[in-house]
Amino acid sequence: xxxxxxxxxxxxxxxxxxxxxxxxxxxxxxxxxxxxxxxxxxxxxxxxxxxxxxxxxxxxxxxxxxxxxxxxxxxxxxxxxxxxxxxxxxxxxxxxxxxxxxxxxxxxxxxxxxxxxxxxxxxxxxxxxxxxxxxxxxxxxxxxxxxxxxxxxxxxxxxxxxxxxxxxxxxxxxxxxxxxxxxxxxxxxxxxxxxxxxxxxxxxxxxxxxxxxxxxxxxxxxxxxxxxxxxxxxxxxxxxxxxxxxxxxxxxxxxxxxxxxxxxxxxxxxxxxxxxxxxxxxxxxxxxxxxxxxxxxxxxxxxxx
Amino acid sequence: xxxxxxxxxxxxxxxxxxxxxxxxxxxxxxxxxxxxxxxxxxxxxxxxxxxxxxxxxxxxxxxxxxxxxxxxxxxxxxxxxxxxxxxxxxxxxxxxxxxxxxxxxxxxxxxxxxxxxxxxxxxxxxxxxxxxxxxxxxxxxxxxxxxxxxxxxxxxxxxxxxxxxxxxxxxxxxxxxxxxxxxxxxxxxxxxxxxxxxxxxxxxxxxxxxxxxxxxxxxxxxxxxxxxxxxxxxxxxxxxxxxxxxxxxxxxxxxxxxxxxxxxxxxxxxxxxxxxxxxxxxxxxxxxxxxxxxxxxxxxxxxxxxxxxxxxxxxxxxxxxxxxxxxxxxxxxxxxxxxxxxxxxx
Numbered sequence: 001x002x003x004x005x006x007x008x009x010x011x012x013x014x015x016x017x018x019x020x021x022x023x024x025x026x027x028x029x030x031x032x033x034x035x036x037x038x039x040x041x042x043x044x045x046x047x048x049x050x051x052x053x054x055x056x057x058x059x060x061x062x063x064x065x066x067x068x069x070x071x072x073x074x075x076x077x078x079x080x081x082x083x084x085x086x087x088x089x090x091x092x093x094x095x096x097x098x099x100x101x102x103x104x105x106x107x108x109x110x111x112x113x114x115x116x117x118x119x120x121x122x123x124x125x126x127x128x129x130x131x132x133x134x135x136x137x138x139x140x141x142x143x144x145x146x147x148x149x150x151x152x153x154x155x156x157x158x159x160x161x162x163x164x165x166x167x168x169x170x171x172x173x174x175x176x177x178x179x180x181x182x183x184x185x186x187x188x189x190x191x192x193x194x195x196x197x198x199x200x201x202x203x204x205x206x207x208x209x210x211x212x213x214x215x216x217x218x219x220x221x222x223x224x225x226x227x228x229x230x231x232x233x234x235x236x237x238x239x240x241x242x243x244x245x246x247x248x249x250x251x252x253x254x255x256x257x258x259x260x261x262x263x264x265x266x267x268x269x270x271x272x273x274x275x276x277x278x279x280x281x282x283x284x285x286x287x288x289x290x291x292x293x294x295x296x297x298x299x300x301x302x303x304x305x
Numbered sequence: 306x307x308x309x310x311x312x313x314x315x316x317x318x319x320x321x322x323x324x325x326x327x328x329x330x331x332x333x334x335x336x337x338x339x340x341x342x343x344x345x346x347x348x349x350x351x352x353x354x355x356x357x358x359x360x361x362x363x364x365x366x367x368x369x370x371x372x373x374x375x376x377x378x379x380x381x382x383x384x385x386x387x388x389x390x391x392x393x394x395x396x397x398x399x400x401x402x403x404x405x406x407x408x409x410x411x412x413x414x415x416x417x418x419x420x421x422x423x424x425x426x427x428x429x430x431x432x433x434x435x436x437x438x439x440x441x442x443x444x445x446x447x448x449x450x451x452x453x454x455x456x457x458x459x460x461x462x463x464x465x466x467x468x469x470x471x472x473x474x475x476x477x478x479x480x481x482x483x484x485x486x487x488x489x490x491x492x493x494x495x496x497x498x499x500x501x502x503x504x505x506x507x508x509x510x511x512x513x514x515x516x517x518x519x520x521x522x523x524x525x526x527x528x529x530x531x532x533x534x535x536x537x538x539x540x541x542x543x544x545x546x547x548x549x550x551x552x553x554x555x556x557x558x559x560x561x562x563x564x565x566x567x568x569x570x571x572x573x574x575x576x577x578x579x580x581x582x583x584x585x586x587x588x589x590x591x592x593x594x595x596x597x598x599x600x601x602x603x604x605x606x607x608x609x610x611x612x613x614x615x616x617x618x619x620x621x622x623x624x625x626x627x628x629x630x631x632x633x634x635x636x637x638x639x640x641x642x643x644x645x646x647x648x649x650x651x
Contacts, residue, residue, distance in 0.1 A: 011468070011471075014468070015468065015471050015472055015475060016475075018472050019472055019475050019476055022472070022476065023476065023480065026481075026484055027484060029488065030484050030487045030488045136632065136635065136636065137628070137632065139631075139632075139635060140579070140628045140629075140631040140632035140635060141624075141627075141628045141631075142583055142586055142587060142603075142624075142627055142628075142631075143587075144586075144587065144590050144603075144606065144607075145606065145620075145624040145627065145628065148606070148610055148613060148620055148624075149620070149621070149624065151613075152613050152614070152617055152620075156613070156614055246479065246591070247587065247590065247591075251610075261477070261479070261480075262479055262483075262591070265479065265480055265483045265484070266483065273480065277476075277477060277480060280477055281475045281476070281477075284475055285475060
């Protein structure tokens with residue numbers, strides 16, 4: 001087990017390193033730069049700025065400097081938001097997105113797992129059909145549609161919910177709804193099919209034959225095994241949801257990491273792009289690795305390697 | 306003669322040699338059912354899949370054929386008829402109707418520039434469908450070849466190729482789309498002025514960069530699925546036989562491995578179409594999609610947001626259209642999976 005974890009961590013570090021390298025060179029190969037758009041700045045001032053941030057040096061030297069600094073935990077200053085540290089920006093924006101995303105994932109799990117199980121147990125009955133129709137529909141609706149329609153119906157038309165910002169618990173309702181809709185539908189479908197698989201297994205029949213009640217046989221025996229595919233899905237889901245959805249953050253005017261990332265790309269804020277990419281990539285890879293390890297811990301049928 | 310239940314009273318007739326007719330009746334030639342016929346038969350029985358297929362075909366007719374002889378054009382701005390409600394006419398048009406002229410109604414009204422919304426919606430669906438189909442085609446080609454090569458050769462090749470796939474999967478896609486569209490802006494713009502390349506301007510550099518990104522990024526899922534199929538298929542006897550007969554690796558991959566995972570390829574590609582449409586609508590919504598005035602469902606929805614309070618139908622129409630397209634492709638893909646999955650065969 002220890003050897004396996006070490007191997008996975010080595011591979012993860014290598015992947016992060018390569019992603020960072022590719023992003024760095026790709027970003028710099030693209031014509032234009034962070035100070036080109038600012039027409040008010042004279043050429044002299046532009047050169048001074050470039051010198052200040054070390055952008056006048058050859059690319060390979062910039063790369064070496066950046067990697068050395070990043071290795072020491074210094075991700076540099078933002079090129080656009082004067083005087084702000086990249087680490088500062090990420091650590092101020094990430095909690096906003098993470099809280100929203102965390103609630104959304106929690107909602108998706110709390111709704112999706114029971115709904116999927118109920119559908120599987122009542123296979124072919126109207127409850128099952130209803131849940132399946134809703135879940136299939138849920139997968140087909142893009143999040144921006146949900147956001148805007150939800151905003152129109154509840155925010156503007158009925159005037160029940162606030163439509164922008166994140167200042168009170170009520171503010172969370174619409175964004176969480178929009179963020180958790182797709183994962184809920186997906187988890188419901190996943191849970192239903194794996195629950196159907198498990199219910200048909202011999203050990204469930206044995207448990208029922210021994211006189212275990214239906215409720216108990218479902219919760220004690222079936223749920224534990226049926227939940228495995230959901231675990232694999234939740235890892236990447238967490239990584240992507242915690243870092244914030246750009247669409248949801250833009251529509252509801254939420255100052256999160258997702259919106260920050262896209263605006264930094266548009267502005268060519270090199271250091272912020274790099275910092276955020278490293279952060280996102282690390283989160284995705286760590287989550288995937290954790291899921292793989294957890295998966296092997298909870299499912300003894302799976303062999304290591 | 307009454308037969309005793311427990312005695313062996315044999316009938317002599319049963320032991321006579323069979324006549325030719327009787328022999329013939331035992332030879333039952335059932336027509337052999339091919340893989341394709343079998344799958345299509347099963348698909349035909351699936352009502353949900355057939356309804357979705359019909360829906361897809363209707364949407365395709367609306368998107369590709371109807372706009373060609375529709376009385377309005379998608380970029381045509383009609384003076385004085387901005388923001389018309391559905392089935393209403395502007396003052397000028399009303400005057401023409403009073404003069405007993407035929408005026409085709411604006412079934413879905415018009416947008417802020419006085420363009421007929423119904424035709425824009427249809428052309429928008431055309432763009433979204435095209436993106437879905439072409440992008441899925443690109444993904445199919447790259448993903449299946451990459452996955453097959455990786456799975457077939459195994460060992461170090463496999464490890465390195467799958468690591469590369471991991472890396473590609475981890476780079477944030479928005480970053481790549483923006484960077485690529487910036488990077489190819491100049492070369493594409495100069496290429497578009499050359500004869501024979503004017504289509505680039507019509508589609509827009511952004512859309513081409515979306516295709517590039519699809520080609521570069523989204524093949525990973527397809528490659529992984531094909532690889533896992535190939536890993537099991539390459540153990541089969543017919544692959545060993547082909548090898549023993551001296552078939553080249555390329556031939557084995559083409560003739561034996563990829564043809565045998567054709568079911569998986571079809572299903573995965575069909576399910577890829579809605580997710581490509583999803584991505585395109587999302588990007589158009591961000592303003593990274595098609596070039597103005599060409600509409601796509603995402604850009605139509607994005608444009609409609611500003612007037613949401615007064616003209617909600619301008620948003621609802623493309624939103625419903627996207628959902629319908631994605632839903633029917635998803636359901637049809639599910640049906641295909643049931644039809645092509647041999648494990649479901651009864």
